[in-house]
Amino acid sequence: MSESAEGTGARVFAESYGKNVFSLKTMRDYLSDKAYKSLRATIEKRELLDQGIADEVADAMKTWAVSHGATHFTHWFLPLTGTTAEKHDSFISPDHEGGVMLKFSGKELVQGEPDASSFPSGGLRATFEARGYTGWDPTSPAFIKKSGDGATLCIPSVFCGYHGEALDKKTPLLRSIEVLTKQVRRLGKLFGMDMEGKQVYAALGPEQEYFLIDKEMYCERLDLLQTGRTLFGRRPAKHQQMEDHYFGAIKNRVLVFMDELDRELWKLGIPAKTRHNEVCPAQFEIAPVFEEQNLAVDHNMTVMETLSEVADRHGFACLLHEKPFAGVNGSGKHNNWSICVSGDKNWLTPGDTPHDNAKFLTIICALMKAVDTYAPMLRASVACAGNDHRLGANEAPPAIMSIFLGSQLTDIINQLEQGGARSSKSAGVVEIGISSLPKLPRDVTDRNRTSPLAFTGNKFEFRAVGSSQSCAGSNVVMNTIVADALNDISRELESAVSCGKDFNETLQKVLRDIVKKHKRILFDGDNYTDDWKREAEKRGLPNLATTPESFAAIENDEATISMFERHKVLSREEFKARMEVYKGAYERTIHIEANCALTMAKTMIAPLAVEYQADLADSIFSVNEVDKDIPQKAVRTLLKDICVETERILSAISDLEEVLNSGRSCEEIISAMKVLRKPVDMLESILPHEIWPLPSYAEMMFIM
Secondary structure (H helix, E strand, O other), X not given: OOHHHHHHHHHHHHHHOOOOEOOHHHHHHHOOHHHHHHHHHHHHHOOOOOHHHHHHHHHHHHHHHHHOOOOEEEXXXXXXXXXXXXXXXXXXXXXXXXXXXXXXXXXXXXXEOOXXXXXXXXXXXXXXXXXXXXXXXXXXXXXXXXXXXXXEEEEEEEEEEOOOOEOEOHHHHHHHHHHHHHHHHHHHHHOOOOOOOOOEEEEEEEEEEEEEEEHHHHHOOHHHHHHOOOOOOOOOOOOOOOOOOOOOOOOHHHHHHHHHHHHHHHHOOOOEEEEEEOOOOOEEEEEEOOEEHHHHHHHHHXXXXXXXXXXXXXXXEEEOOOOOOOOOOOOEEEEEEEEEEOOOOOOOOOOOOHHHHHHHHHHHHXXXXXXXXXXXXXXXXXXXXXHHHHOOOOOOOOOOOOEEOOHHHHHHHHHHHOOOOOEEOOOEEXXXXXXXXXXXXXXXXXXXXXXXXXXXXXXXXXXXXXXXXXXXXHHHHHHHHHHHHHHHHHHHHHHHHHOOOOHHHHHHHHHHHHHHHHHHHEOOOOOOOHHHHHHHHHHOOOOOOOHHHHHHHHOOOHHHHHHHHHOOOXXXXXXXXXXXXXXXHHHHHHHHHHHHHHHHHHHHHHHHHHHHHHHHXXXXXXXXXXXXXXXXXXXXXXXXXXXXXXHHHHHHHHHHHHHHHOOOOHHHHHHHHHHHHHHHHHHHOOOOHXXXXXXXXXXXXXXX
């Protein structure tokens, strides 16, 4: 490519990036200087919104949106369903002269009343209390969503009830970010930092895994259509065991899809950075550049929507379920979490000075304390029916919460426990004491892909989040439990300093006590092994393998509920309501899957098996009529095998129906579904391919 052509391409790319976002850069062209500065302060410094500029901002936003073809606006929010929601209103208003004018007021921008009475609330509001409100979140920029020749202005918003109770995922996230910010500022001041005017925020980089299969095959699978995963299907002879798909050359049809996906995301200001083949055939990953956490969560929800929309245009179906195919790799959403302060380095980056390293180790110890203390809550934050199939299998971390630090950091933590870090494995001998910690290189650890929470250089990668889940829930927990740990640390330091004690000596004691009490949460080995399960049990670490187990561990746990109440992230009522919503969603998912499996087995699989065994019996009879001496032993064995498996299917259908109709537990329903699946999958290996009613795993994974 010539320099001029390359320059043109770069210019076109730069001009298109963020073109569908009402960003700060765009606002400058549409707002007065006063309104722009006021809104910028609200966005960057979290200052209270000046209601006096609302009308000007709304009119500017409308003018910009209409110039991009928008006819409607919507408050775009994140209800407890785990998806996004929107109710569209047009900009038009009658002019009382037989025509219309375009209007959008500050009141309409700041607050909406979508009713939204059918969204789950977990009892936070009664059926007759339908009123719900959406409120503009100015910290996440409005954007344009294109739809054919039309467009809609989407305004990221919170969603709450009449009395202010949170009915969404964004409100607690924003609360948790504020709590973490408050505690980081507090700790920074203790370290002698000038925190005035500094922007403090949690950063997030969510890696999104997904599958692509041909749309026609997807439409032939009732289980995928209704549940997102295959309830039946045999693993093919070749799947991921050759490890040749991972980071392999991307097929042209997929690459064309990825090209459009990136361009659509870039227009929305979403910094999509990497794309590649994942482990399993037909599995892929997209990852963005790190962003402020609230924005990153909104962007990830948009990524999931855009994945499905672009896939459809290319004849694909995008599968975001955690385990669409049994026996092979599932899909997660690696939640890369860190703490940043403007004008300072990421606080999870090992420093160049003892002072920086003291801050770094304080955050490490705070995380140890937080995860060990609230491990059941962290596990519950990623609990859902889909993730139960994924956790602990094929590259997904297990349900046992633990932290991987790597050999160098673990060595320093061990030294800290003994009285002070004296040396680093890569930096040589140093003086004793927190004020003289060894200089740490950036990459102080390898990656441990089996660990639920791994330190990977300048962030903690929480690998247990499911691919279909919103990142909001897990980050509400991460932010709040770390803030709680920092609160305890800062309180102890403040008390000691106020009594005239030395800060560094006190800090060393505080961190040493944390390590002694919570080092059981550290594990650098293979999290998949049975040895680790036994070791974790010895350490007293909870192993909450299923969603019901994880919910049962926290729903009445007073320490956890009080922690959320204390920091005003979730009230007791909001916490309980979420438990009800998520438990209900889990139970409904299991019942939907069971009923779908019954429908497929009764109407597609069993009739086909009965028909084929009749055809085979007729064939045996016809051959016997011609010549009884013609050998048919193998054919008779085949008929017997088909009859046996068919009988097992019919028996399993009856058992599953009985379990469902008698109101038995989800665990028993899942067990009955597994019993039904086994003979169905066996039958798939016996019956002729051309009559099998479902696209096979091999076809879905390899034909694109």
